[in-house]
Amino acid sequence: MSKNIDKAQIEQGNAPENADRRSFFGKSAILGAGAVAAPMTAAMFATMAKAKASEAANSPVVHPGELDEYYGFWSGGHSGEVRIMGVPSMRELMRIPVFNIDSATGWGLTDESKRIKGESAHLLAGDSHHPHMSMTDGRYNGKYVFINDKANSRVARIRCDVMKTDKIITVPNIQAVHGLRVQKVPYTKYVICNGEFEIPMNNDGKASLEDVSTYRSLFNVIDAETMEVSFQVMVDGNLDNTDADYDGKYFASTCYNSEMGMNLGEMISAERDHVVVFSLARCEAAVKAGKFKTYNGNNVPVLDGRKGSSLTRYIPVPKSPHGMNTSPNGKYFVANGKLSPTVSIIAIEKLDDLFSDKIKPRDAIVGEPELGLGPLHTAFDNKGNAYTTLFLDSQIAKWNVEDAIAAYGGKKVNYLRQKLDVHYQPGHNHTSAGETRDADGKWLISLCKFSKDRFLPVGPLRPENDQLIDISGDEMKLVHDGPTFAEPHDCMMVHRSKVKTKKLWTRDDPIFAETLAIAKKDGVDPMTQNKVIRDGNKVRVYMTSIAPNYGMSEFKVKLGNEVTVIVTNLDQVEDVTHGFCVTNHGVQMEIGPQATASITFIADKPGVQWYYCNWFCHALHMEMRGRMLVEA
Numbered sequence: 001m002s003k004n005i006d007k008a009q010i011e012q013g014n015a016p017e018n019a020d021r022r023s024f025f026g027k028s029a030i031l032g033a034g035a036v037a038a039p040m041t042a043a044m045f046a047t048m049a050k051a052k053a054s055e056a057a058n059s060p061v062v063h064p065g066e067l068d069e070y071y072g073f074w075s076g077g078h079s080g081e082v083r084i085m086g087v088p089s090m091r092e093l094m095r096i097p098v099f100n101i102d103s104a105t106g107w108g109l110t111d112e113s114k115r116i117k118g119e120s121a122h123l124l125a126g127d128s129h130h131p132h133m134s135m136t137d138g139r140y141n142g143k144y145v146f147i148n149d150k151a152n153s154r155v156a157r158i159r160c161d162v163m164k165t166d167k168i169i170t171v172p173n174i175q176a177v178h179g180l181r182v183q184k185v186p187y188t189k190y191v192i193c194n195g196e197f198e199i200p201m202n203n204d205g206k207a208s209l210e211d212v213s214t215y216r217s218l219f220n221v222i223d224a225e226t227m228e229v230s231f232q233v234m235v236d237g238n239l240d241n242t243d244a245d246y247d248g249k250y251f252a253s254t255c256y257n258s259e260m261g262m263n264l265g266e267m268i269s270a271e272r273d274h275v276v277v278f279s280l281a282r283c284e285a286a287v288k289a290g291k292f293k294t295y296n297g298n299n300v301p302v303l304d305g306r307k308g309s310s311l312t313r314y315i316p317v318p319k320s321p322h323g324m325n326t327s328p329n330g331k332y333f334v335a336n337g338k339l340s341p342t343v344s345i346i347a348i349e350k351l352d353d354l355f356s357d358k359i360k361p362r363d364a365i366v367g368e369p370e371l372g373l374g375p376l377h378t379a380f381d382n383k384g385n386a387y388t389t390l391f392l393d394s395q396i397a398k399w400n401v402e403d404a405i406a407a408y409g410g411k412k413v414n415y416l417r418q419k420l421d422v423h424y425q426p427g428h429n430h431t432s433a434g435e436t437r438d439a440d441g442k443w444l445i446s447l448c449k450f451s452k453d454r455f456l457p458v459g460p461l462r463p464e465n466d467q468l469i470d471i472s473g474d475e476m477k478l479v480h481d482g483p484t485f486a487e488p489h490d491c492m493m494v495h496r497s498k499v500k501t502k503k504l505w506t507r508d509d510p511i512f513a514e515t516l517a518i519a520k521k522d523g524v525d526p527m528t529q530n531k532v533i534r535d536g537n538k539v540r541v542y543m544t545s546i547a548p549n550y551g552m553s554e555f556k557v558k559l560g561n562e563v564t565v566i567v568t569n570l571d572q573v574e575d576v577t578h579g580f581c582v583t584n585h586g587v588q589m590e591i592g593p594q595a596t597a598s599i600t601f602i603a604d605k606p607g608v609q610w611y612y613c614n615w616f617c618h619a620l621h622m623e624m625r626g627r628m629l630v631e632a
Helices: 007-012 019-036 042-057 111-120 280-288 348-355 401-408 510-521
Strands: 070-075 081-087 091-097 132-136 139-149 154-159 164-170 175-182 190-197 215-223 229-235 238-244 250-256 272-279 302-304 312-318 324-326 332-336 343-347 365-367 375-380 385-390 395-400 416-421 426-431 443-448 464-470 477-484 491-495 531-535 538-546 554-558 562-569 578-582 587-591 596-602 607-612 625-631
Touching (some): 091 164, 111 164, 111 510, 111 596, 132 175, 132 491, 139 491, 154 175, 164 510, 175 250, 238 324, 272 280, 272 332, 272 343, 272 348, 312 343, 312 348, 324 375, 332 375, 343 348, 365 401, 395 401, 426 491, 443 491, 510 562, 562 578, 578 596, 587 596
Parallel strands (some): 175 238, 229 302, 375 426, 538 562
Antiparallel strands (some): 070 491, 139 154, 190 215, 190 238, 238 250, 324 332, 332 343, 343 365, 375 385, 385 395, 395 416, 426 443, 443 464, 464 477, 531 538, 578 587, 578 607, 607 625
16 A cells, blocks of 8 residues: 555545554644634534534443443354444443353353253354344344354354353254354244355265365255254355345355365366355255255255256356345345455346346346455445455445446446545454344444554454444544454344343243253252252252352262252342352352252362352352362
8 A cells, every 4th residue: 555645545544554644643733733723713613513413423432321322242253252242332241151161150061051052062162253133024133143153063042131042053064154144034034054164975984085076065044943954055165154135035155166176276266256046945845845865864954056956046256255245225145255356246136037047147246346455244334335344455445336336337437435444454344233124324343353553562462453433424434443352253233122131030941941840850949948969979959049148058978979059049139140169179150140050060079168159249248158068
């Protein structure tokens, strides 16, 4: 980028953060001081007042006692969690453990969380990428947030009433779940996600492992309520990101490595890769008609959607496309070029003709604007504008969709509205409610992969940078930098009116239903009884808690016993959470008001072992403790 920076570049936010920029600001401050000395007219005061009012209307400042307008759900990346942010304050409100171990809540340690993790309970890590909320009629409904684990081929569901993970599945037949979205219309019946890495369909190690002709990647369609795979679709190439239309008819995924190469050179040799479009009706009909196969000993229907299939259509686009995004008006899929400076605009209304073979695949492309180097992801406002991250340029490009289509048709029109420097190398971006019909054009988040000089140095491993951008006016304005850890890969923002959370747990909650069933079998009412059940080498300890006391101040076990402690929090006051921690045993968990939680461990140290409440709950919190007496 040129270091010859003029005033227009600075005003438009297009100048790089370097010495020239800083020297310009120094000079402009001197010029500004001279300008202020000039007499102010009434018209000038009015203009300034109007500008200040406009800026205040979309201010990122949230004062003490005030609430944010939006919930933001951020993936935790390599941490394996999901984070809840307040927007526009960018305050972190909560961390939801999903694929990770969390000592604060006991996630991954408690019996309840291990049941939810199921067959993957032994996995202690994850790589969470794409959080997306369930919808009704193309609008967020506040019921669930879904998130994928690329590292271990899993998909999880978070209940938004309690902000806890309640289902996790390992998707069969694939490796690396990447792009994930939800069916928008008529409601989220399905969660869709891509199996990115190609593997042999019968991946049992018995056939030739080097025969790449047997390798495939799969598009996965998951039932949102049962969290079971409804069907999978075999494709050519490596699936990347995906999205759904607003008619409940089509899903679309970007697909790279059409060459089916096994190394970098082989994977980028072709000039074009493709977008794969899936017909939901045709796929469901094929499953119903039994036109599928099963692999690897499971019963999941696998459909053949390779080139030439009636279930799919392959639209050629420039090589290695990445992001796939649907415009809020439901008209377009936008595939982002990554290795091409362009994005490809696909007219969804043309897909019926494409599947009827009335048009050729490239005829569905109605625009291919050139935006800059490294376009990765596109978000939208409610005014017909799109915002694309340019990874190599470290910029956000704002452009008008209809103008880009007109330019593609030969009209002389400037579709590019503005470029804004971000710091640095942005990946995903997201506008407030921008992937729904409720897109409001207020805020844009840019998730930057590097921060370099933006924050205090903290050693070789540095934070990344989430930047909040005001898009309510004609020009984008950067208003906030936020350091963050472990690559939050993607995010989404939903208006607070859509989310209704519980203040207390209900006693029939399915998350601890199995624990209550065990108590019933033991003849224990965990709300009223404190009791020890001895079952051979297994000991189950039932105790209540109400600040600042446990219902049991001591219990006795033998060395080597398998001990299960079941705690029920009797407090009925919101935000009075208790904990249970056994010293020197790696045992700790959270018990919310009116909840029951359990944890199982081996009493492997003799003598007196104290347990205590590790969530502050009362003025006498330090006294809330008891003894586990372990007989040798």
